[in-house]
Each structure stands twice: as C-alpha cells, then as structure tokens.
Amino acid sequence: MSPLTERSYPPVLEDQESERLVQVVKDWTIGNGLAVRPPVAVAPAEVDPRSILATSAPVTLFPSPFPQVCFEQAKAVQTAYNELYARISQDEEFISRVVQEVIGGDDFIASLWDVHLKVKKEGYVQPLSLGLFRSDYMVHQENQGTGTQESMPQIKQVEFNTIASSFGGLSALTSSLHRFLAATEYPLLKGTGAHGQYNLPENKSTQGLAAGLRAAYSAYGKSQLGHETCVIFLVQGGERNIFDQRHLEYELQQGSRTPVFRLPFSEILQRTTIADSDKRQLLYHLPSNPSKVFEVAVVYLRAGYGPGDYPNTSDWDARYHIERSAAIKCPTVLTQLAGAKKVQQVLATEASGLGKFISQDTEEFKKIWETFTNIYPMDTSEAGLAARKLATDPEKCQKYVLKPQREGGGNNFYRSSIPPYLKSVSESHWGSYILMELITPPPVTNIILRNGQLEQGGVICELGRYGACVWNQHTREILYNEDAGYLLRTKGDQSEEGGVAAGFGCMDSCSLV
Template sequence: MTMASITGGSYPPALANDQERERLALAIKDWSIANGLAVRPPPAVVGPQGDPRGIFAVNAPVTLFPSPFPRSCFQEAKAIQTAYNELYASISQDADFLEGLVQEVAGGDDFIANLWDVHLRVKGEGYVQSLDLGLFRSDYMVHQDGEALQIKQVEFNTIASSFGGLSAQTSKLHQYLAQTEYPLLQAAGPHASGLDLPANHSAKGLAAGLADAFTAYGPSTLGHPTCVLFLVQDGERNVFDQRRLEYELQSTHGIPVFRLPFSEVLARTSIAPSSPARQLLYSLPSSPARVFEAAVVYLRAGYGPGDYPTPSAWEARHQIERSGAIACPSVLTQLAGMKKVQQVLATPEPSGGVPTALRRFVPSETKAAGLLRTFTNIFPMDDTTPAGQAARKMATDPEACKKYVMKPQREGGGNNFYRTAIPAHLASIPEAHWGSFILMELITPPPLENIILRNGALEQGGVICELGVYGTCLWDRKTKAVLHNEESGYLLRTKGDQSEEGGVAAGYGCMDSCSLV
C-alpha cells in the first residue's frame, strides 16, 4: 500500500490559475493573523531597524492543504501516548539509571554535565518538591516498508515541547478552508467532497496539565497569591504559540500567569527566607512590592547551551530546581529526554528479545510490545561495546553513512548531522567525544506533495511530514503515584523533502494538519 493508493489520486489539487493561488494565499494570510496563527518576523524579513518597537507579526509558515496521513498510524500514535508518559515519568525517577547514561555522554557534552551538576547540588541540599510535571511530545514519521505503513519514533521531547498553541489553530485553519475555500476550486477531488480532519485541542490539553499541577501545589502557606511562571527566551519569536497556553490558563482556569525571561530569573525571583519549603517568590517588574508565589515554572527556555551564556544562568536554573515550585520539567525529567535514553530503550537483547532497559520501566508485556513497535534502529557511538564499534564503522564509511542521522543530546532544530555530513563532523572533533552522539537509521516516508506558504511566497513540491503527539503527566516522586496522565492533542510539521531538519521556529518546517486516509 502506498499513500497515493489511499488518497485516491493526485494530491494536493492543482490550482487552476494565478487568481486561485492568490485568493487562497490571501485567505490563509488574513485568517492566520486574525486568529493568532502567527510568529514574530524573522530578521531576514524584518530586521530590528525595520521594527524597532517590536510590533510586527507575520503568519506562521503553513501548508495550503492538510496533508494526507494514514488513519491507523495516527490512531496508534495517539493511543500509545499515555504509555510513553508513564515510561518517561518512571525514567525521570531513576537517578541511578540516568547517572550511568550521563557518564557515558558527559565527557563530550558539557551541557549535559552541567545539568547533572545542578541535580547533584540540589540532591546534596535535599529536594523540597516531590511533584514533577511533564508536558511531553513524542514525534513520529510514517515509515514505508514495501506495502506496509507504520509509525516510527523520531524523538521524545521532555522540555519546551512547542507549537501546542499554533497546532490547534492550524487544524482550525484547514477546517475553515474546507468549508469556505476548497469547494470553490476548479479541480475535483477529496478537498471538495469532504476531508476527514480530526479535532485538535492541544492548547487546551497542555493548559489543563499545567492547571492540574497548579491545583496540586495548593494555596500559599505564606499568604501570597500563587501563579504560573512561563520561563522564556529573550527575543522569543514564537510568542503567540506560548500565549495561547497562557490565555487558556487565565480565561478557563483563572490562574495568574507571568512571562519571565530566563536572563531575569535571579533579578525577579527569590527563595523565601527562613522557610524549609523554599517557596519561589516572584516580584512584578512594574510593582516590586507585589509578590506572587510560583506554584509552577514552565520552561520554554533552558533546553540548549545558548540559554546559559554565563555562570549566572546556571545559578538561575539551580534556583528554580532547589525551590518548592513544580518545575516543568525538573532537571532529571529534562535529562530523561536525552537521545542516549532513546537509544538504550531501543537497543534489543542479543537474543532479539525486548530491550532490558524498556522492561526495567515497563513490566507489562502488552505495553512494552506497543512501545517497541514504534522504535527504529538506534545505535550507541561508544568504543567499548560491539554495537558502538559497529556504529562507528558505519558512521565513518562514505557509503554506509548515507542511511543514518547522527544526533547529539539536544532539543530543538538544527543540531543533527545527516548522511555524508556525519564522517566530516566526526573527523572535526576528538574521538573521545564521539560517545556523546547516537546513530539513528533514517526513516523512509512515503512520497507526498503539498504547497507551503512561507513569508508570503508559495513553495510547491515534495514534502515530508512529522507527527507529534502531546502528553501531560503529573507524578509524585515520593509515593510513585501518577496523578494526571493524558494524551493532549497533536502537531503536524511538514518540510520540503530536500530539507534535513524539521523545526518550524528554526526556519526549516511549517505548520500542517492531518487529513486522515
């Protein structure tokens, strides 16, 4: 079975003339701005001199049509999400397991080593908050193996799982176009006769996870009003995506929310003096005498080395981690998202059985089998194990490397090395650092086409789609109880089939939604 056979023919529909293209593009641009499917413009479009007051917004890059996606793959990805939530909640509670993996990669990765150091400092003093919150996203691509189509996991994100706000709006955009614009096109096809566009409540679902953590924190024992802090990067372009979650928390749940640049954590927050609970207090910049107690700190920053340019940035992360606020994520939960964890989970027994690491955290054979079906082949890059030695040989071979992507322990786009770029990068770094990478077999998606609207211009051609499924999970490290575990909507990102990376904010991909086939 191929995607062409299940879409019933040519897709997307051919636009008859320039007038059709312009009308559809204008409808998308106007709807996007009117409904917040927007980003701050990239410097290549409008530089600081052209927008000195920071007032400009442009529609987020988006496909003109929802991309066909196999219904069975979509349903499987959504159904398995709560099992993934439980898995990563369990991993984050196993510091001994994480310590072993950190030691394997930290020699070539100062960022991971510094995160682990934050944990050790807080552990030495003693953690005061036992609740952990994860706003996760598990990313997949459809892998075509002969006639079979199946989902294979690209990565699991445990920090700053973005685009929950914009993905919900993208689904609404395509639903709007299906009602108003697609039926007017001259070309016949499924776009005119009816598309199966699944509802997407990702913004509501992610906000509900934050709200549950806020409630679990409880009222302040110091008499302060409580709040949620969104920890953000300076100059954040993807602000409207984040704002949708803030507005949902404020309007639906009645929770005060404040945006706090990572660079201002030490200036705007403090630990309550002489309190064993070490409450995290936040002072309003406009009115420093007004003090809120942070129940939850949601990190949309702090996921890469660029967020820690000075030692004070690491002190800021340490302050959040040692406080009584519920950090989303905690340092250990962030470390659970290392690509090394994904590799170890997917490494099978020599006998071909279920991986030992997976069974360590998932005793249920049924759940373990369901997770295992979504894994692709991933190899370590160490120089001591047979698997690592074999991976090094493949990674440095000019032909064998073309089947792989090499990944560091990072979140966000633009960090990976693909195919023939792998040997060159390995040659540029000390061999002792190779173990900080993992080698993943490339997933082979079925061929698709679509039209992308980016920076006001239309781009048509072959595309690759990546499905992300959101999950929210709240657990107690002391009691091991899972207090909240939900699948929370989806994201579809699409990129040109000649592009290696897929990050929208990084400038590689675009927003999309699923048309189930």
C-alpha cells in the first residue's frame, strides 16, 4: 500500500529543534488541560500520596496524515449508526438471542442480563435513553502489494462503543494543540516537509458530547419532588483519565450551570437513594452537605463496563439500583449489551442481520454495510466451525484477532497468540468470542511524546467518530441525533493494543490528505 506520508514527514528534527518543540508541547498540554494523572511508573504512590500531580497526555508532535475520503465517510455515517444502535437497544428479543449465545462462557454478560430481567420484572419507569457513542475505524485499501491498481481507501469498523466512550474531552484539545503548533512552531523548523499546508479539520468533540448530555438533561424535565436536578458522572476510583471527563463536566456547566457531581461506582449505595414513589426518582445526597438532596436526571457511566468494576455482590446491587431508577441512563444495560462484539458480528455477517434494523434499499444501509469488515462467530454453526479452523491454524491465524465481549482495551488476542489462548479455554466457552480479520492500514510515520520521551517510527492510526443520541424506548422516537466530533488514536506499529490511558496509544489529530 502506498504510504500516506512522504519520506520527509515528519520532518527531521535537529536536537535543539526537538528540545524546543518538546518543551512547547509539554507546557501547552498542561496549560490547556491535555493531561492525565501520571502512571505509577512515573510517580509511585509514595511520591504522590495525595494524587496532586498531572502530566501531559501522550501525544504526537505532528498531526498524522489521514485520507480525507475516509474521514468524510466516517462523519457521514455516524447519525445512521446512532439510530441503528438505538433501534438495537429497543429490540429486547434480538439482544436476548445474542446474550444466550455468549453467556455460557461469559459470566459478566450473564450478570448484566440478569440486572435487566430484574428491572423488567418490576417494570421500567424511565423510557428515555442516552447514548454517547464512538465508532472506531481503520483505513483499508484493496489490492495492496499485489501489483494491481489499488482501490480507493475505505474505513472499516474496528468496534462500536456504547459505554464509557472516552477521550472526547482530550481529542478536541489535541486538534487545538496541532493547530497552535502549525501556526507558531512548524514554520520555524528547518527540515523539509515542516512547512507544507496542514489540512486540520474542526473538532468539537467536547461540545458535541456535552450537548448530548444537555439534551438528555432537558428531556428529563423538572423534579416533581421539588428538588434541584443534576447530572452524575459515575466513575472509577483512582481514575487517571480524569481531565478528559472534567472537560465534559466544565462544558456542560457553562452557560446552563447544570449541577454535575462525580460519584465513584463503589459509593452508589452510600450516596444515593430511590424515592418512595411510583416514579422511583434517584436522589443524590451531597457528601459535603448531607442535608442537600438533588434529583438525578442523568447518570453518565464512565465505569461499570468491565468485571473489574464489580468485585462484590453489592456492586451488582448498585448497578440494579441505578437501572431501576427514573434517571436517564447513559447507557442502560440494554444499550451496553447492544455494544457487545457478538452484536457487531451478527450485523456484519449477513445482510439480514443489519437488514433487521435498517431497510436494505436505503442509503443508510449501504453506508453502514460498506464499513463492515469480515467477522466470524466462534460457535458451533457452520460459519463458527470454519472460523475455529482459522483461529487454531498456526499460519492462518496470523490474519486475525480474537475478541471477547469486553470494552476498555487490552482484552484481545492477536495472530500467533490466538491458538495457545484457545487451548487454555474450554471449547464450551469459545462461542462467547468473535474472530475478526485484521485491517492493515497504510504506512504512516510520526513522533510520539510519552512521559517526556520521544518515540519515532511507523505508527498505526485509529479514527473514532463520536455520536450523541436520545431516544424513547417505548415509542421508539428519536429525540436527538447528532455527530459529535472525532478522535484519532495512534500507536507504534509494533503494538497490538491502542488504549491511551493503558499506555499503548497516544492522542493525535488528522491532517487530511
């Protein structure tokens, strides 16, 4: 495949240029909140016992070239994806079938489904749902390396995130950083390639996601109990990626002054109660002033997406407590389950899967279908048995990634690691995985600044497109549906995973080519 970058990109930096650029980036990122709490390797607990330190989020020194046609393709399809996943979350029968196929080997999915069944039994009291989604893609191009003419590049979907779709708060800032550098620092560099035109698209991911939260907050309406209403960010303890979340809070509070509170997942049952009424309003008791009670209009889950957030039975009780309340959830359990990898596989395997939700003769169907790559079940169906042969073959497995029904990064198995992993797992559990053909993006080079050190070489870029959607589960009416900006995550081309907070990837922005 033809590289997206010329040999002169990124420009070769002399030592003094490199030192200056690193210092400028370090200062700008801290000055503007493009930051994370430092990892333990940088600041051990004994060095920072009060968690007062912050460090620059890992970033590229230059924006990475990205095909404009692919960028526009992702943007154009996002609202259709929002509506698709709203419809999936409304189809309990479909989600039930998917869940039954994977729960034999996935206790976490089974426990989420149990929460839904318990609430369904007593009756849901809140028909409105909020989705803050992110659809992740990589660039794909047919006929690469075959000697024949290569086709136009297209995006192919890696995954669709329905819970805790992170980095919207930092992504817009990364775009701003590269705009600043393009205006002030790149023109000063001597190296060839530094002075070209940078086609940097607008990125309003912070505003877009906050607008979705604000739409849900407004849809909730005023308290019937006479309380002030609020938004709760449900978070993990010791969150390193706190500033990403804070930027959404600050944006939400600007202008409307919406009360926003952070609540650790482990403190749900201590800090909230449910009103003794038919509406089951969720009440938040302010720790600093227990006499002050807020009615929770929206609960935004930035925790609860993996088994690690549920170490005790009480944590599942807390999730049930939230789910049965009148607060608008982002996401509900059903919407979280809609984001399972098995759902993605069913949609992509045959047209009838996607056609169940979107008519096959529509433009929306075509746009979504074109983003799918080859995904296979790992069950005992004919397709699943064929996929098992691919996954266990030492040679053929090199083209695939094995995925469990998990969010958050670091959960997948790539290439040669697939066969030994499957040997360690009972075959009765294989059906809870999917097998995806690896997408091979065009070569790109860049320089990453991570923990004060520069890493230069080949990189792989993954584009995420955010979407915000509010809908009514009962009437199926879509109340709000908007594209909400983008994320570009970049990692060294030797890394399998792309999680920024986990230390694999870094923040980046697009220079469209």
